[in-house]
Amino acid sequence: MELPVIQRIGQALRTQRVAREYGMEPLAKLLAEYLPQDLIADVRRAYEFGAQEHAGQSRTSGEPYIFHPLAVARILAEMRMDATTLIAAILHDVIEDTGVSKDEVATRFGKDVAALVDGVSKIDKIEGMTRAERQAESFRKLLLAMTQDLRVILIKLADRLHNLRTLNAMTPEKRRRIASETLDIYAPIAQRLGIHTIRVELEDLAFAHLYPKRYATLAQNVARQMGDAKKLVKDVETRLSKHLRDEGIGATVVGRDKNIYSVYQKMRAKKLRLLKVMDLLGFRLIVSKVDDCYRALGVVHHVYKPVPGYFDDYIANSKGNGYQSLHTTCVAPGGHKIEVQIRTREMHHVAEAGIAAHWQYKLGDSKAQVAPQLRAREWLKNLFDVFGSEASTDFMEGVKVDLFPDEVYVFTPKGDIRQLPKGATPIDFAYSVHSELGDRCVAARIDGSLEPLNTPMRSGQTIEVITARHARPNAAWLHFVKTAKARSHIRTFLKNQREDEAVRLGRRLLEIALRDLKVPISVLREERAEALLKSLGLQDVEELYATIGTGERLAPLVARRLLPESAAGEAPNRSGEASVLAIEGTEGLVLDYGRCCRPIPGDEIRGNVSIGRGIVVHRTDCHHAKARPEDWVPLVWSETVQGDFLCQLLLRAENKRGLLAEVTAEIASAEASIENVQMPDRAGGEAVEMRFLLAVKNRTHLARVMRRLRLIDGVERVART
Structure with a gap:
């Protein structure tokens, strides 16, 4: 039998298996558990349209392409998502991979479905745009679509999850790239949005493809350790259930499975051996009411001795993604440490499904389910407020910085709570209150004691920011701030400061060059200046000054282009001596001093025009000041020079x-x-x-x-x- 025949038989067997698991009929059977028949008919209609448009297309594994959208829809159906989301999931690739337009989708299935499909679709290839830039721009488009409808990200996460489940068909290089991107972006987004079920599987699958040997070793050892601890887990479940019953608290007590990637992260972060990590067994207590959470905590601490310093109340202080629970660590018989999470059933639904909880059948529109959505929208709004005007790649990096899984809770002097990433400093705190407070920050009191501005804050501390009227952000702050908001404000300030300084310096340099050529500064308001700006691709004279101040253009050459054609070849001035620029010491970021010779006021100096740095000042006896005289600018120290x-x-x-x-x-x-x-x-x-x-x-x-x-x-x- 020929090899192609064998391949076709294998492909047919795979297709039959996938059809049984992810075909339309199994999906319809699942949907019948929570959707009415008329909505199931709409989903079936979307399947028929998608199958028609994707006809002839195959995945890398050889299966018909339509099974991928069906699998994505099934993942969302298991989360009990609404019919609109399921229809968009089935059609999520038709705009990107077929000839169907957004308008056609809107006509057939409604504007909401069209908006969701368009939000998930990547941008078209644009000439001159690198793959990284295109990926970053598609990501910005996705988050922008999320601001209109959060269901966009649920479809994208389900799409990524199914791609990871079937990633073995890809080349090793592509597997690693997709896995790395998942751990950098999509799993943290799932964490931020509180979608625990998807986040855990994304992390474990991506980890398995990125580091297959590490994953296999850890998975094998975790399974063996959990098997050895089965009796202990059963004993803890039975004992806690009995004591809770005796106190009249109805509760479900279950041991939690270990997330392989979280075990790996804990081992790396704390430099622990596997046995030390596995010594921490996890349990979850699900109760009916919030009061029962605190009563159950008392029972747990009565049965097992709590470990001091290992208690967190995420009910009173919920996490940024809406997660609520009581966390405590206790010592079980044999010296084993057990981690216990206590929450209500409603909190459990939100913890597992996050923003998806709002759309889930039977959960209604209670405030607890709407809260994760409100938090998600607030997060997105802050992202676009801070990074909306950044380049696509900078935007993507900003989002990565902002995706922190751990938080600290600190207080303002008035007692208001501020939630910040773990490792955040008083500068992050100041910018979280108000950007002006951050800009003028000079010191901080933590619990009444003066501390350096780079001090990491801890939960429960009270932070008081000390400001000064003329204080300004420092570039060194970028080395230790943690929040995207603080980093963005500092960068924006420094960028604007540099631009202002470049404009002032550029104006002075051009005035000197024009004076050498006996040309009045008023020439910049004439038609010749407009023609020059147009030829250089600049908007106005201010932008021209800035390019001169940063060294991108030389002032004498620009000045010559402003001369009348008849005078362009004449000497600079009658004496043959060029005017010099006086250094005042206040030029800041656009004027640098050579480290090779360290010039100070009183030294004879000259300047080298350096692209991006502006002017670099050297002593005239410096060996760097002797080459390429055409690049040098004559300088003197101003009589009013300032600074150290x-x-x-x-x-x-x-x-x-x-x-x-x-x-x-x-x-x-x-x-x-x-x-x-x-x-x-x-x-x-x-x-x-x-x-x-x-x-x-x-x-x-x-x-x-x-x-x-x-x-x-x-x-x-x-x-x-």
Whole structure:
């Protein structure tokens, strides 16, 4: 028998099996459990249309393509989703993979279905757009569609889940890429939206495809450990059930299965061996009322001794995704630790289904089920408020940063609760209250004590932000802030600050270049300037200034293009000397000082135009200042120069006790600041060398520092490097 014949037989057998499991009839049978017949007929009509449009298309596994949308619809039907969602799930690929338009879907099945299908569809390939950019733009489109209808993400998650279940047909490289993307984006989104059932399976399947050997080893050991603990689990279930019954509390007590990926994450985060992680057995208590949750907690603590510091009340302080439960850890017989979660039946439905709970049959429209949706919409609104104007790839990175599974709960001085990601700092807290409070933050009191701004906060602490009128965000904050809102505000401020500084510097450079050419600055308001802006693709003169200030364009070349054609070849000015730019020390981010020579006021200087950095200032005797003279700009120090400037000193002295203390005291007495000090190996004999990075005002101030250091007993040499 030929190989293609064998392949066709295998494909036919697979197709029959999938049809039995995911065909329309099994789906209709499932839907009959909770949907009326007229709605089931609408779902069947969508299937017939989808099968017709996908006719002739196959998946990589060889099965007819229509079985994939049916499988997605079945996942959603198991979650008891409404008919509109199921119809959209069956049709979710028709716009993207067939010739069907959104309008045709709307005409046949309604605007809601069309909007859901369009929201899930990826954007078309655009020339010049990389795969990463296209993926990021499709993701932004998906989240934007979610702001209109949250069911979009439920379809996308079900689609991703079925793709992971059938990922073995893909190449290893594609499996790894999809698995990594799932763990980075889709599983955290499911966590954020409270959809526990999908999140757990997404994580375990993605982990299995990304690290197959690690997954196999862990799964085998977890199964063996849980098997060994079966008697203990049964004993705990029986004992807790009896004591709860004796107290008149109706409760369901069940041992929880271990999520392989969560075991792996816990082992990595806490650097634990598997046996240490598996020592923590999980149990869930489901009761009728909120009061019963707290009564049941008392019973659990009476039966088993609680572990101090391992109690969380997520009923009073629910998580960002609407999750509510009491969590406690106790010690069972034999020294085994058990984790117990206590919640009502309604809380359990929300914890398992998250935003999907609102659409589930029989659960109605109670506030508890609507709350996860409101939280999800608020999260989406914040995302677009913070990252809406960012480039697609930056938007996607911002969302990744924002998807934190752990939270801390801290208090404002007035007693209001603020929920923030684990590891968040007082700066994150300040920006969560108000962006202006974050911009002006200079210090913080945590529980009444002054603490550094990079201090991670802990739940229960009271945070008071101290502000100053003229304070501004610091670029160093980006290294330790945790929230997307804080990071975005800081970046926006620094970007705007850099743009403002670039505009001011660019204006000064162009004015100097025009003065050299004897051209009045008013030329920028004439038609020649408009023609120049158009040829350069710039909107206005401010944008032209900015490109000059950041070094993208040279001011003399721009100035020459503003000359009348008859004067374009003339000399810059009659004396042949170009005007110089005066450095004031307030140019900020668009003017940098070379680390090779550390220029300070009083040094002779010149500037190198560097694209993206603006002007880099060097001393004229620096070896970097001797090449490519066409790239250099003549500079002088302004008479009103301000600020502190860094310079480096080398000090050689006899090695004696207390030398460093004596040197630093003299530097402080001279009103200079030490930014860094290095002490290399001894220079030979009993001598020692020290290298100081100092902040001084100018050469006169530096000379005063050096004179004081030379007067110290045992100092052999003090020199600037």
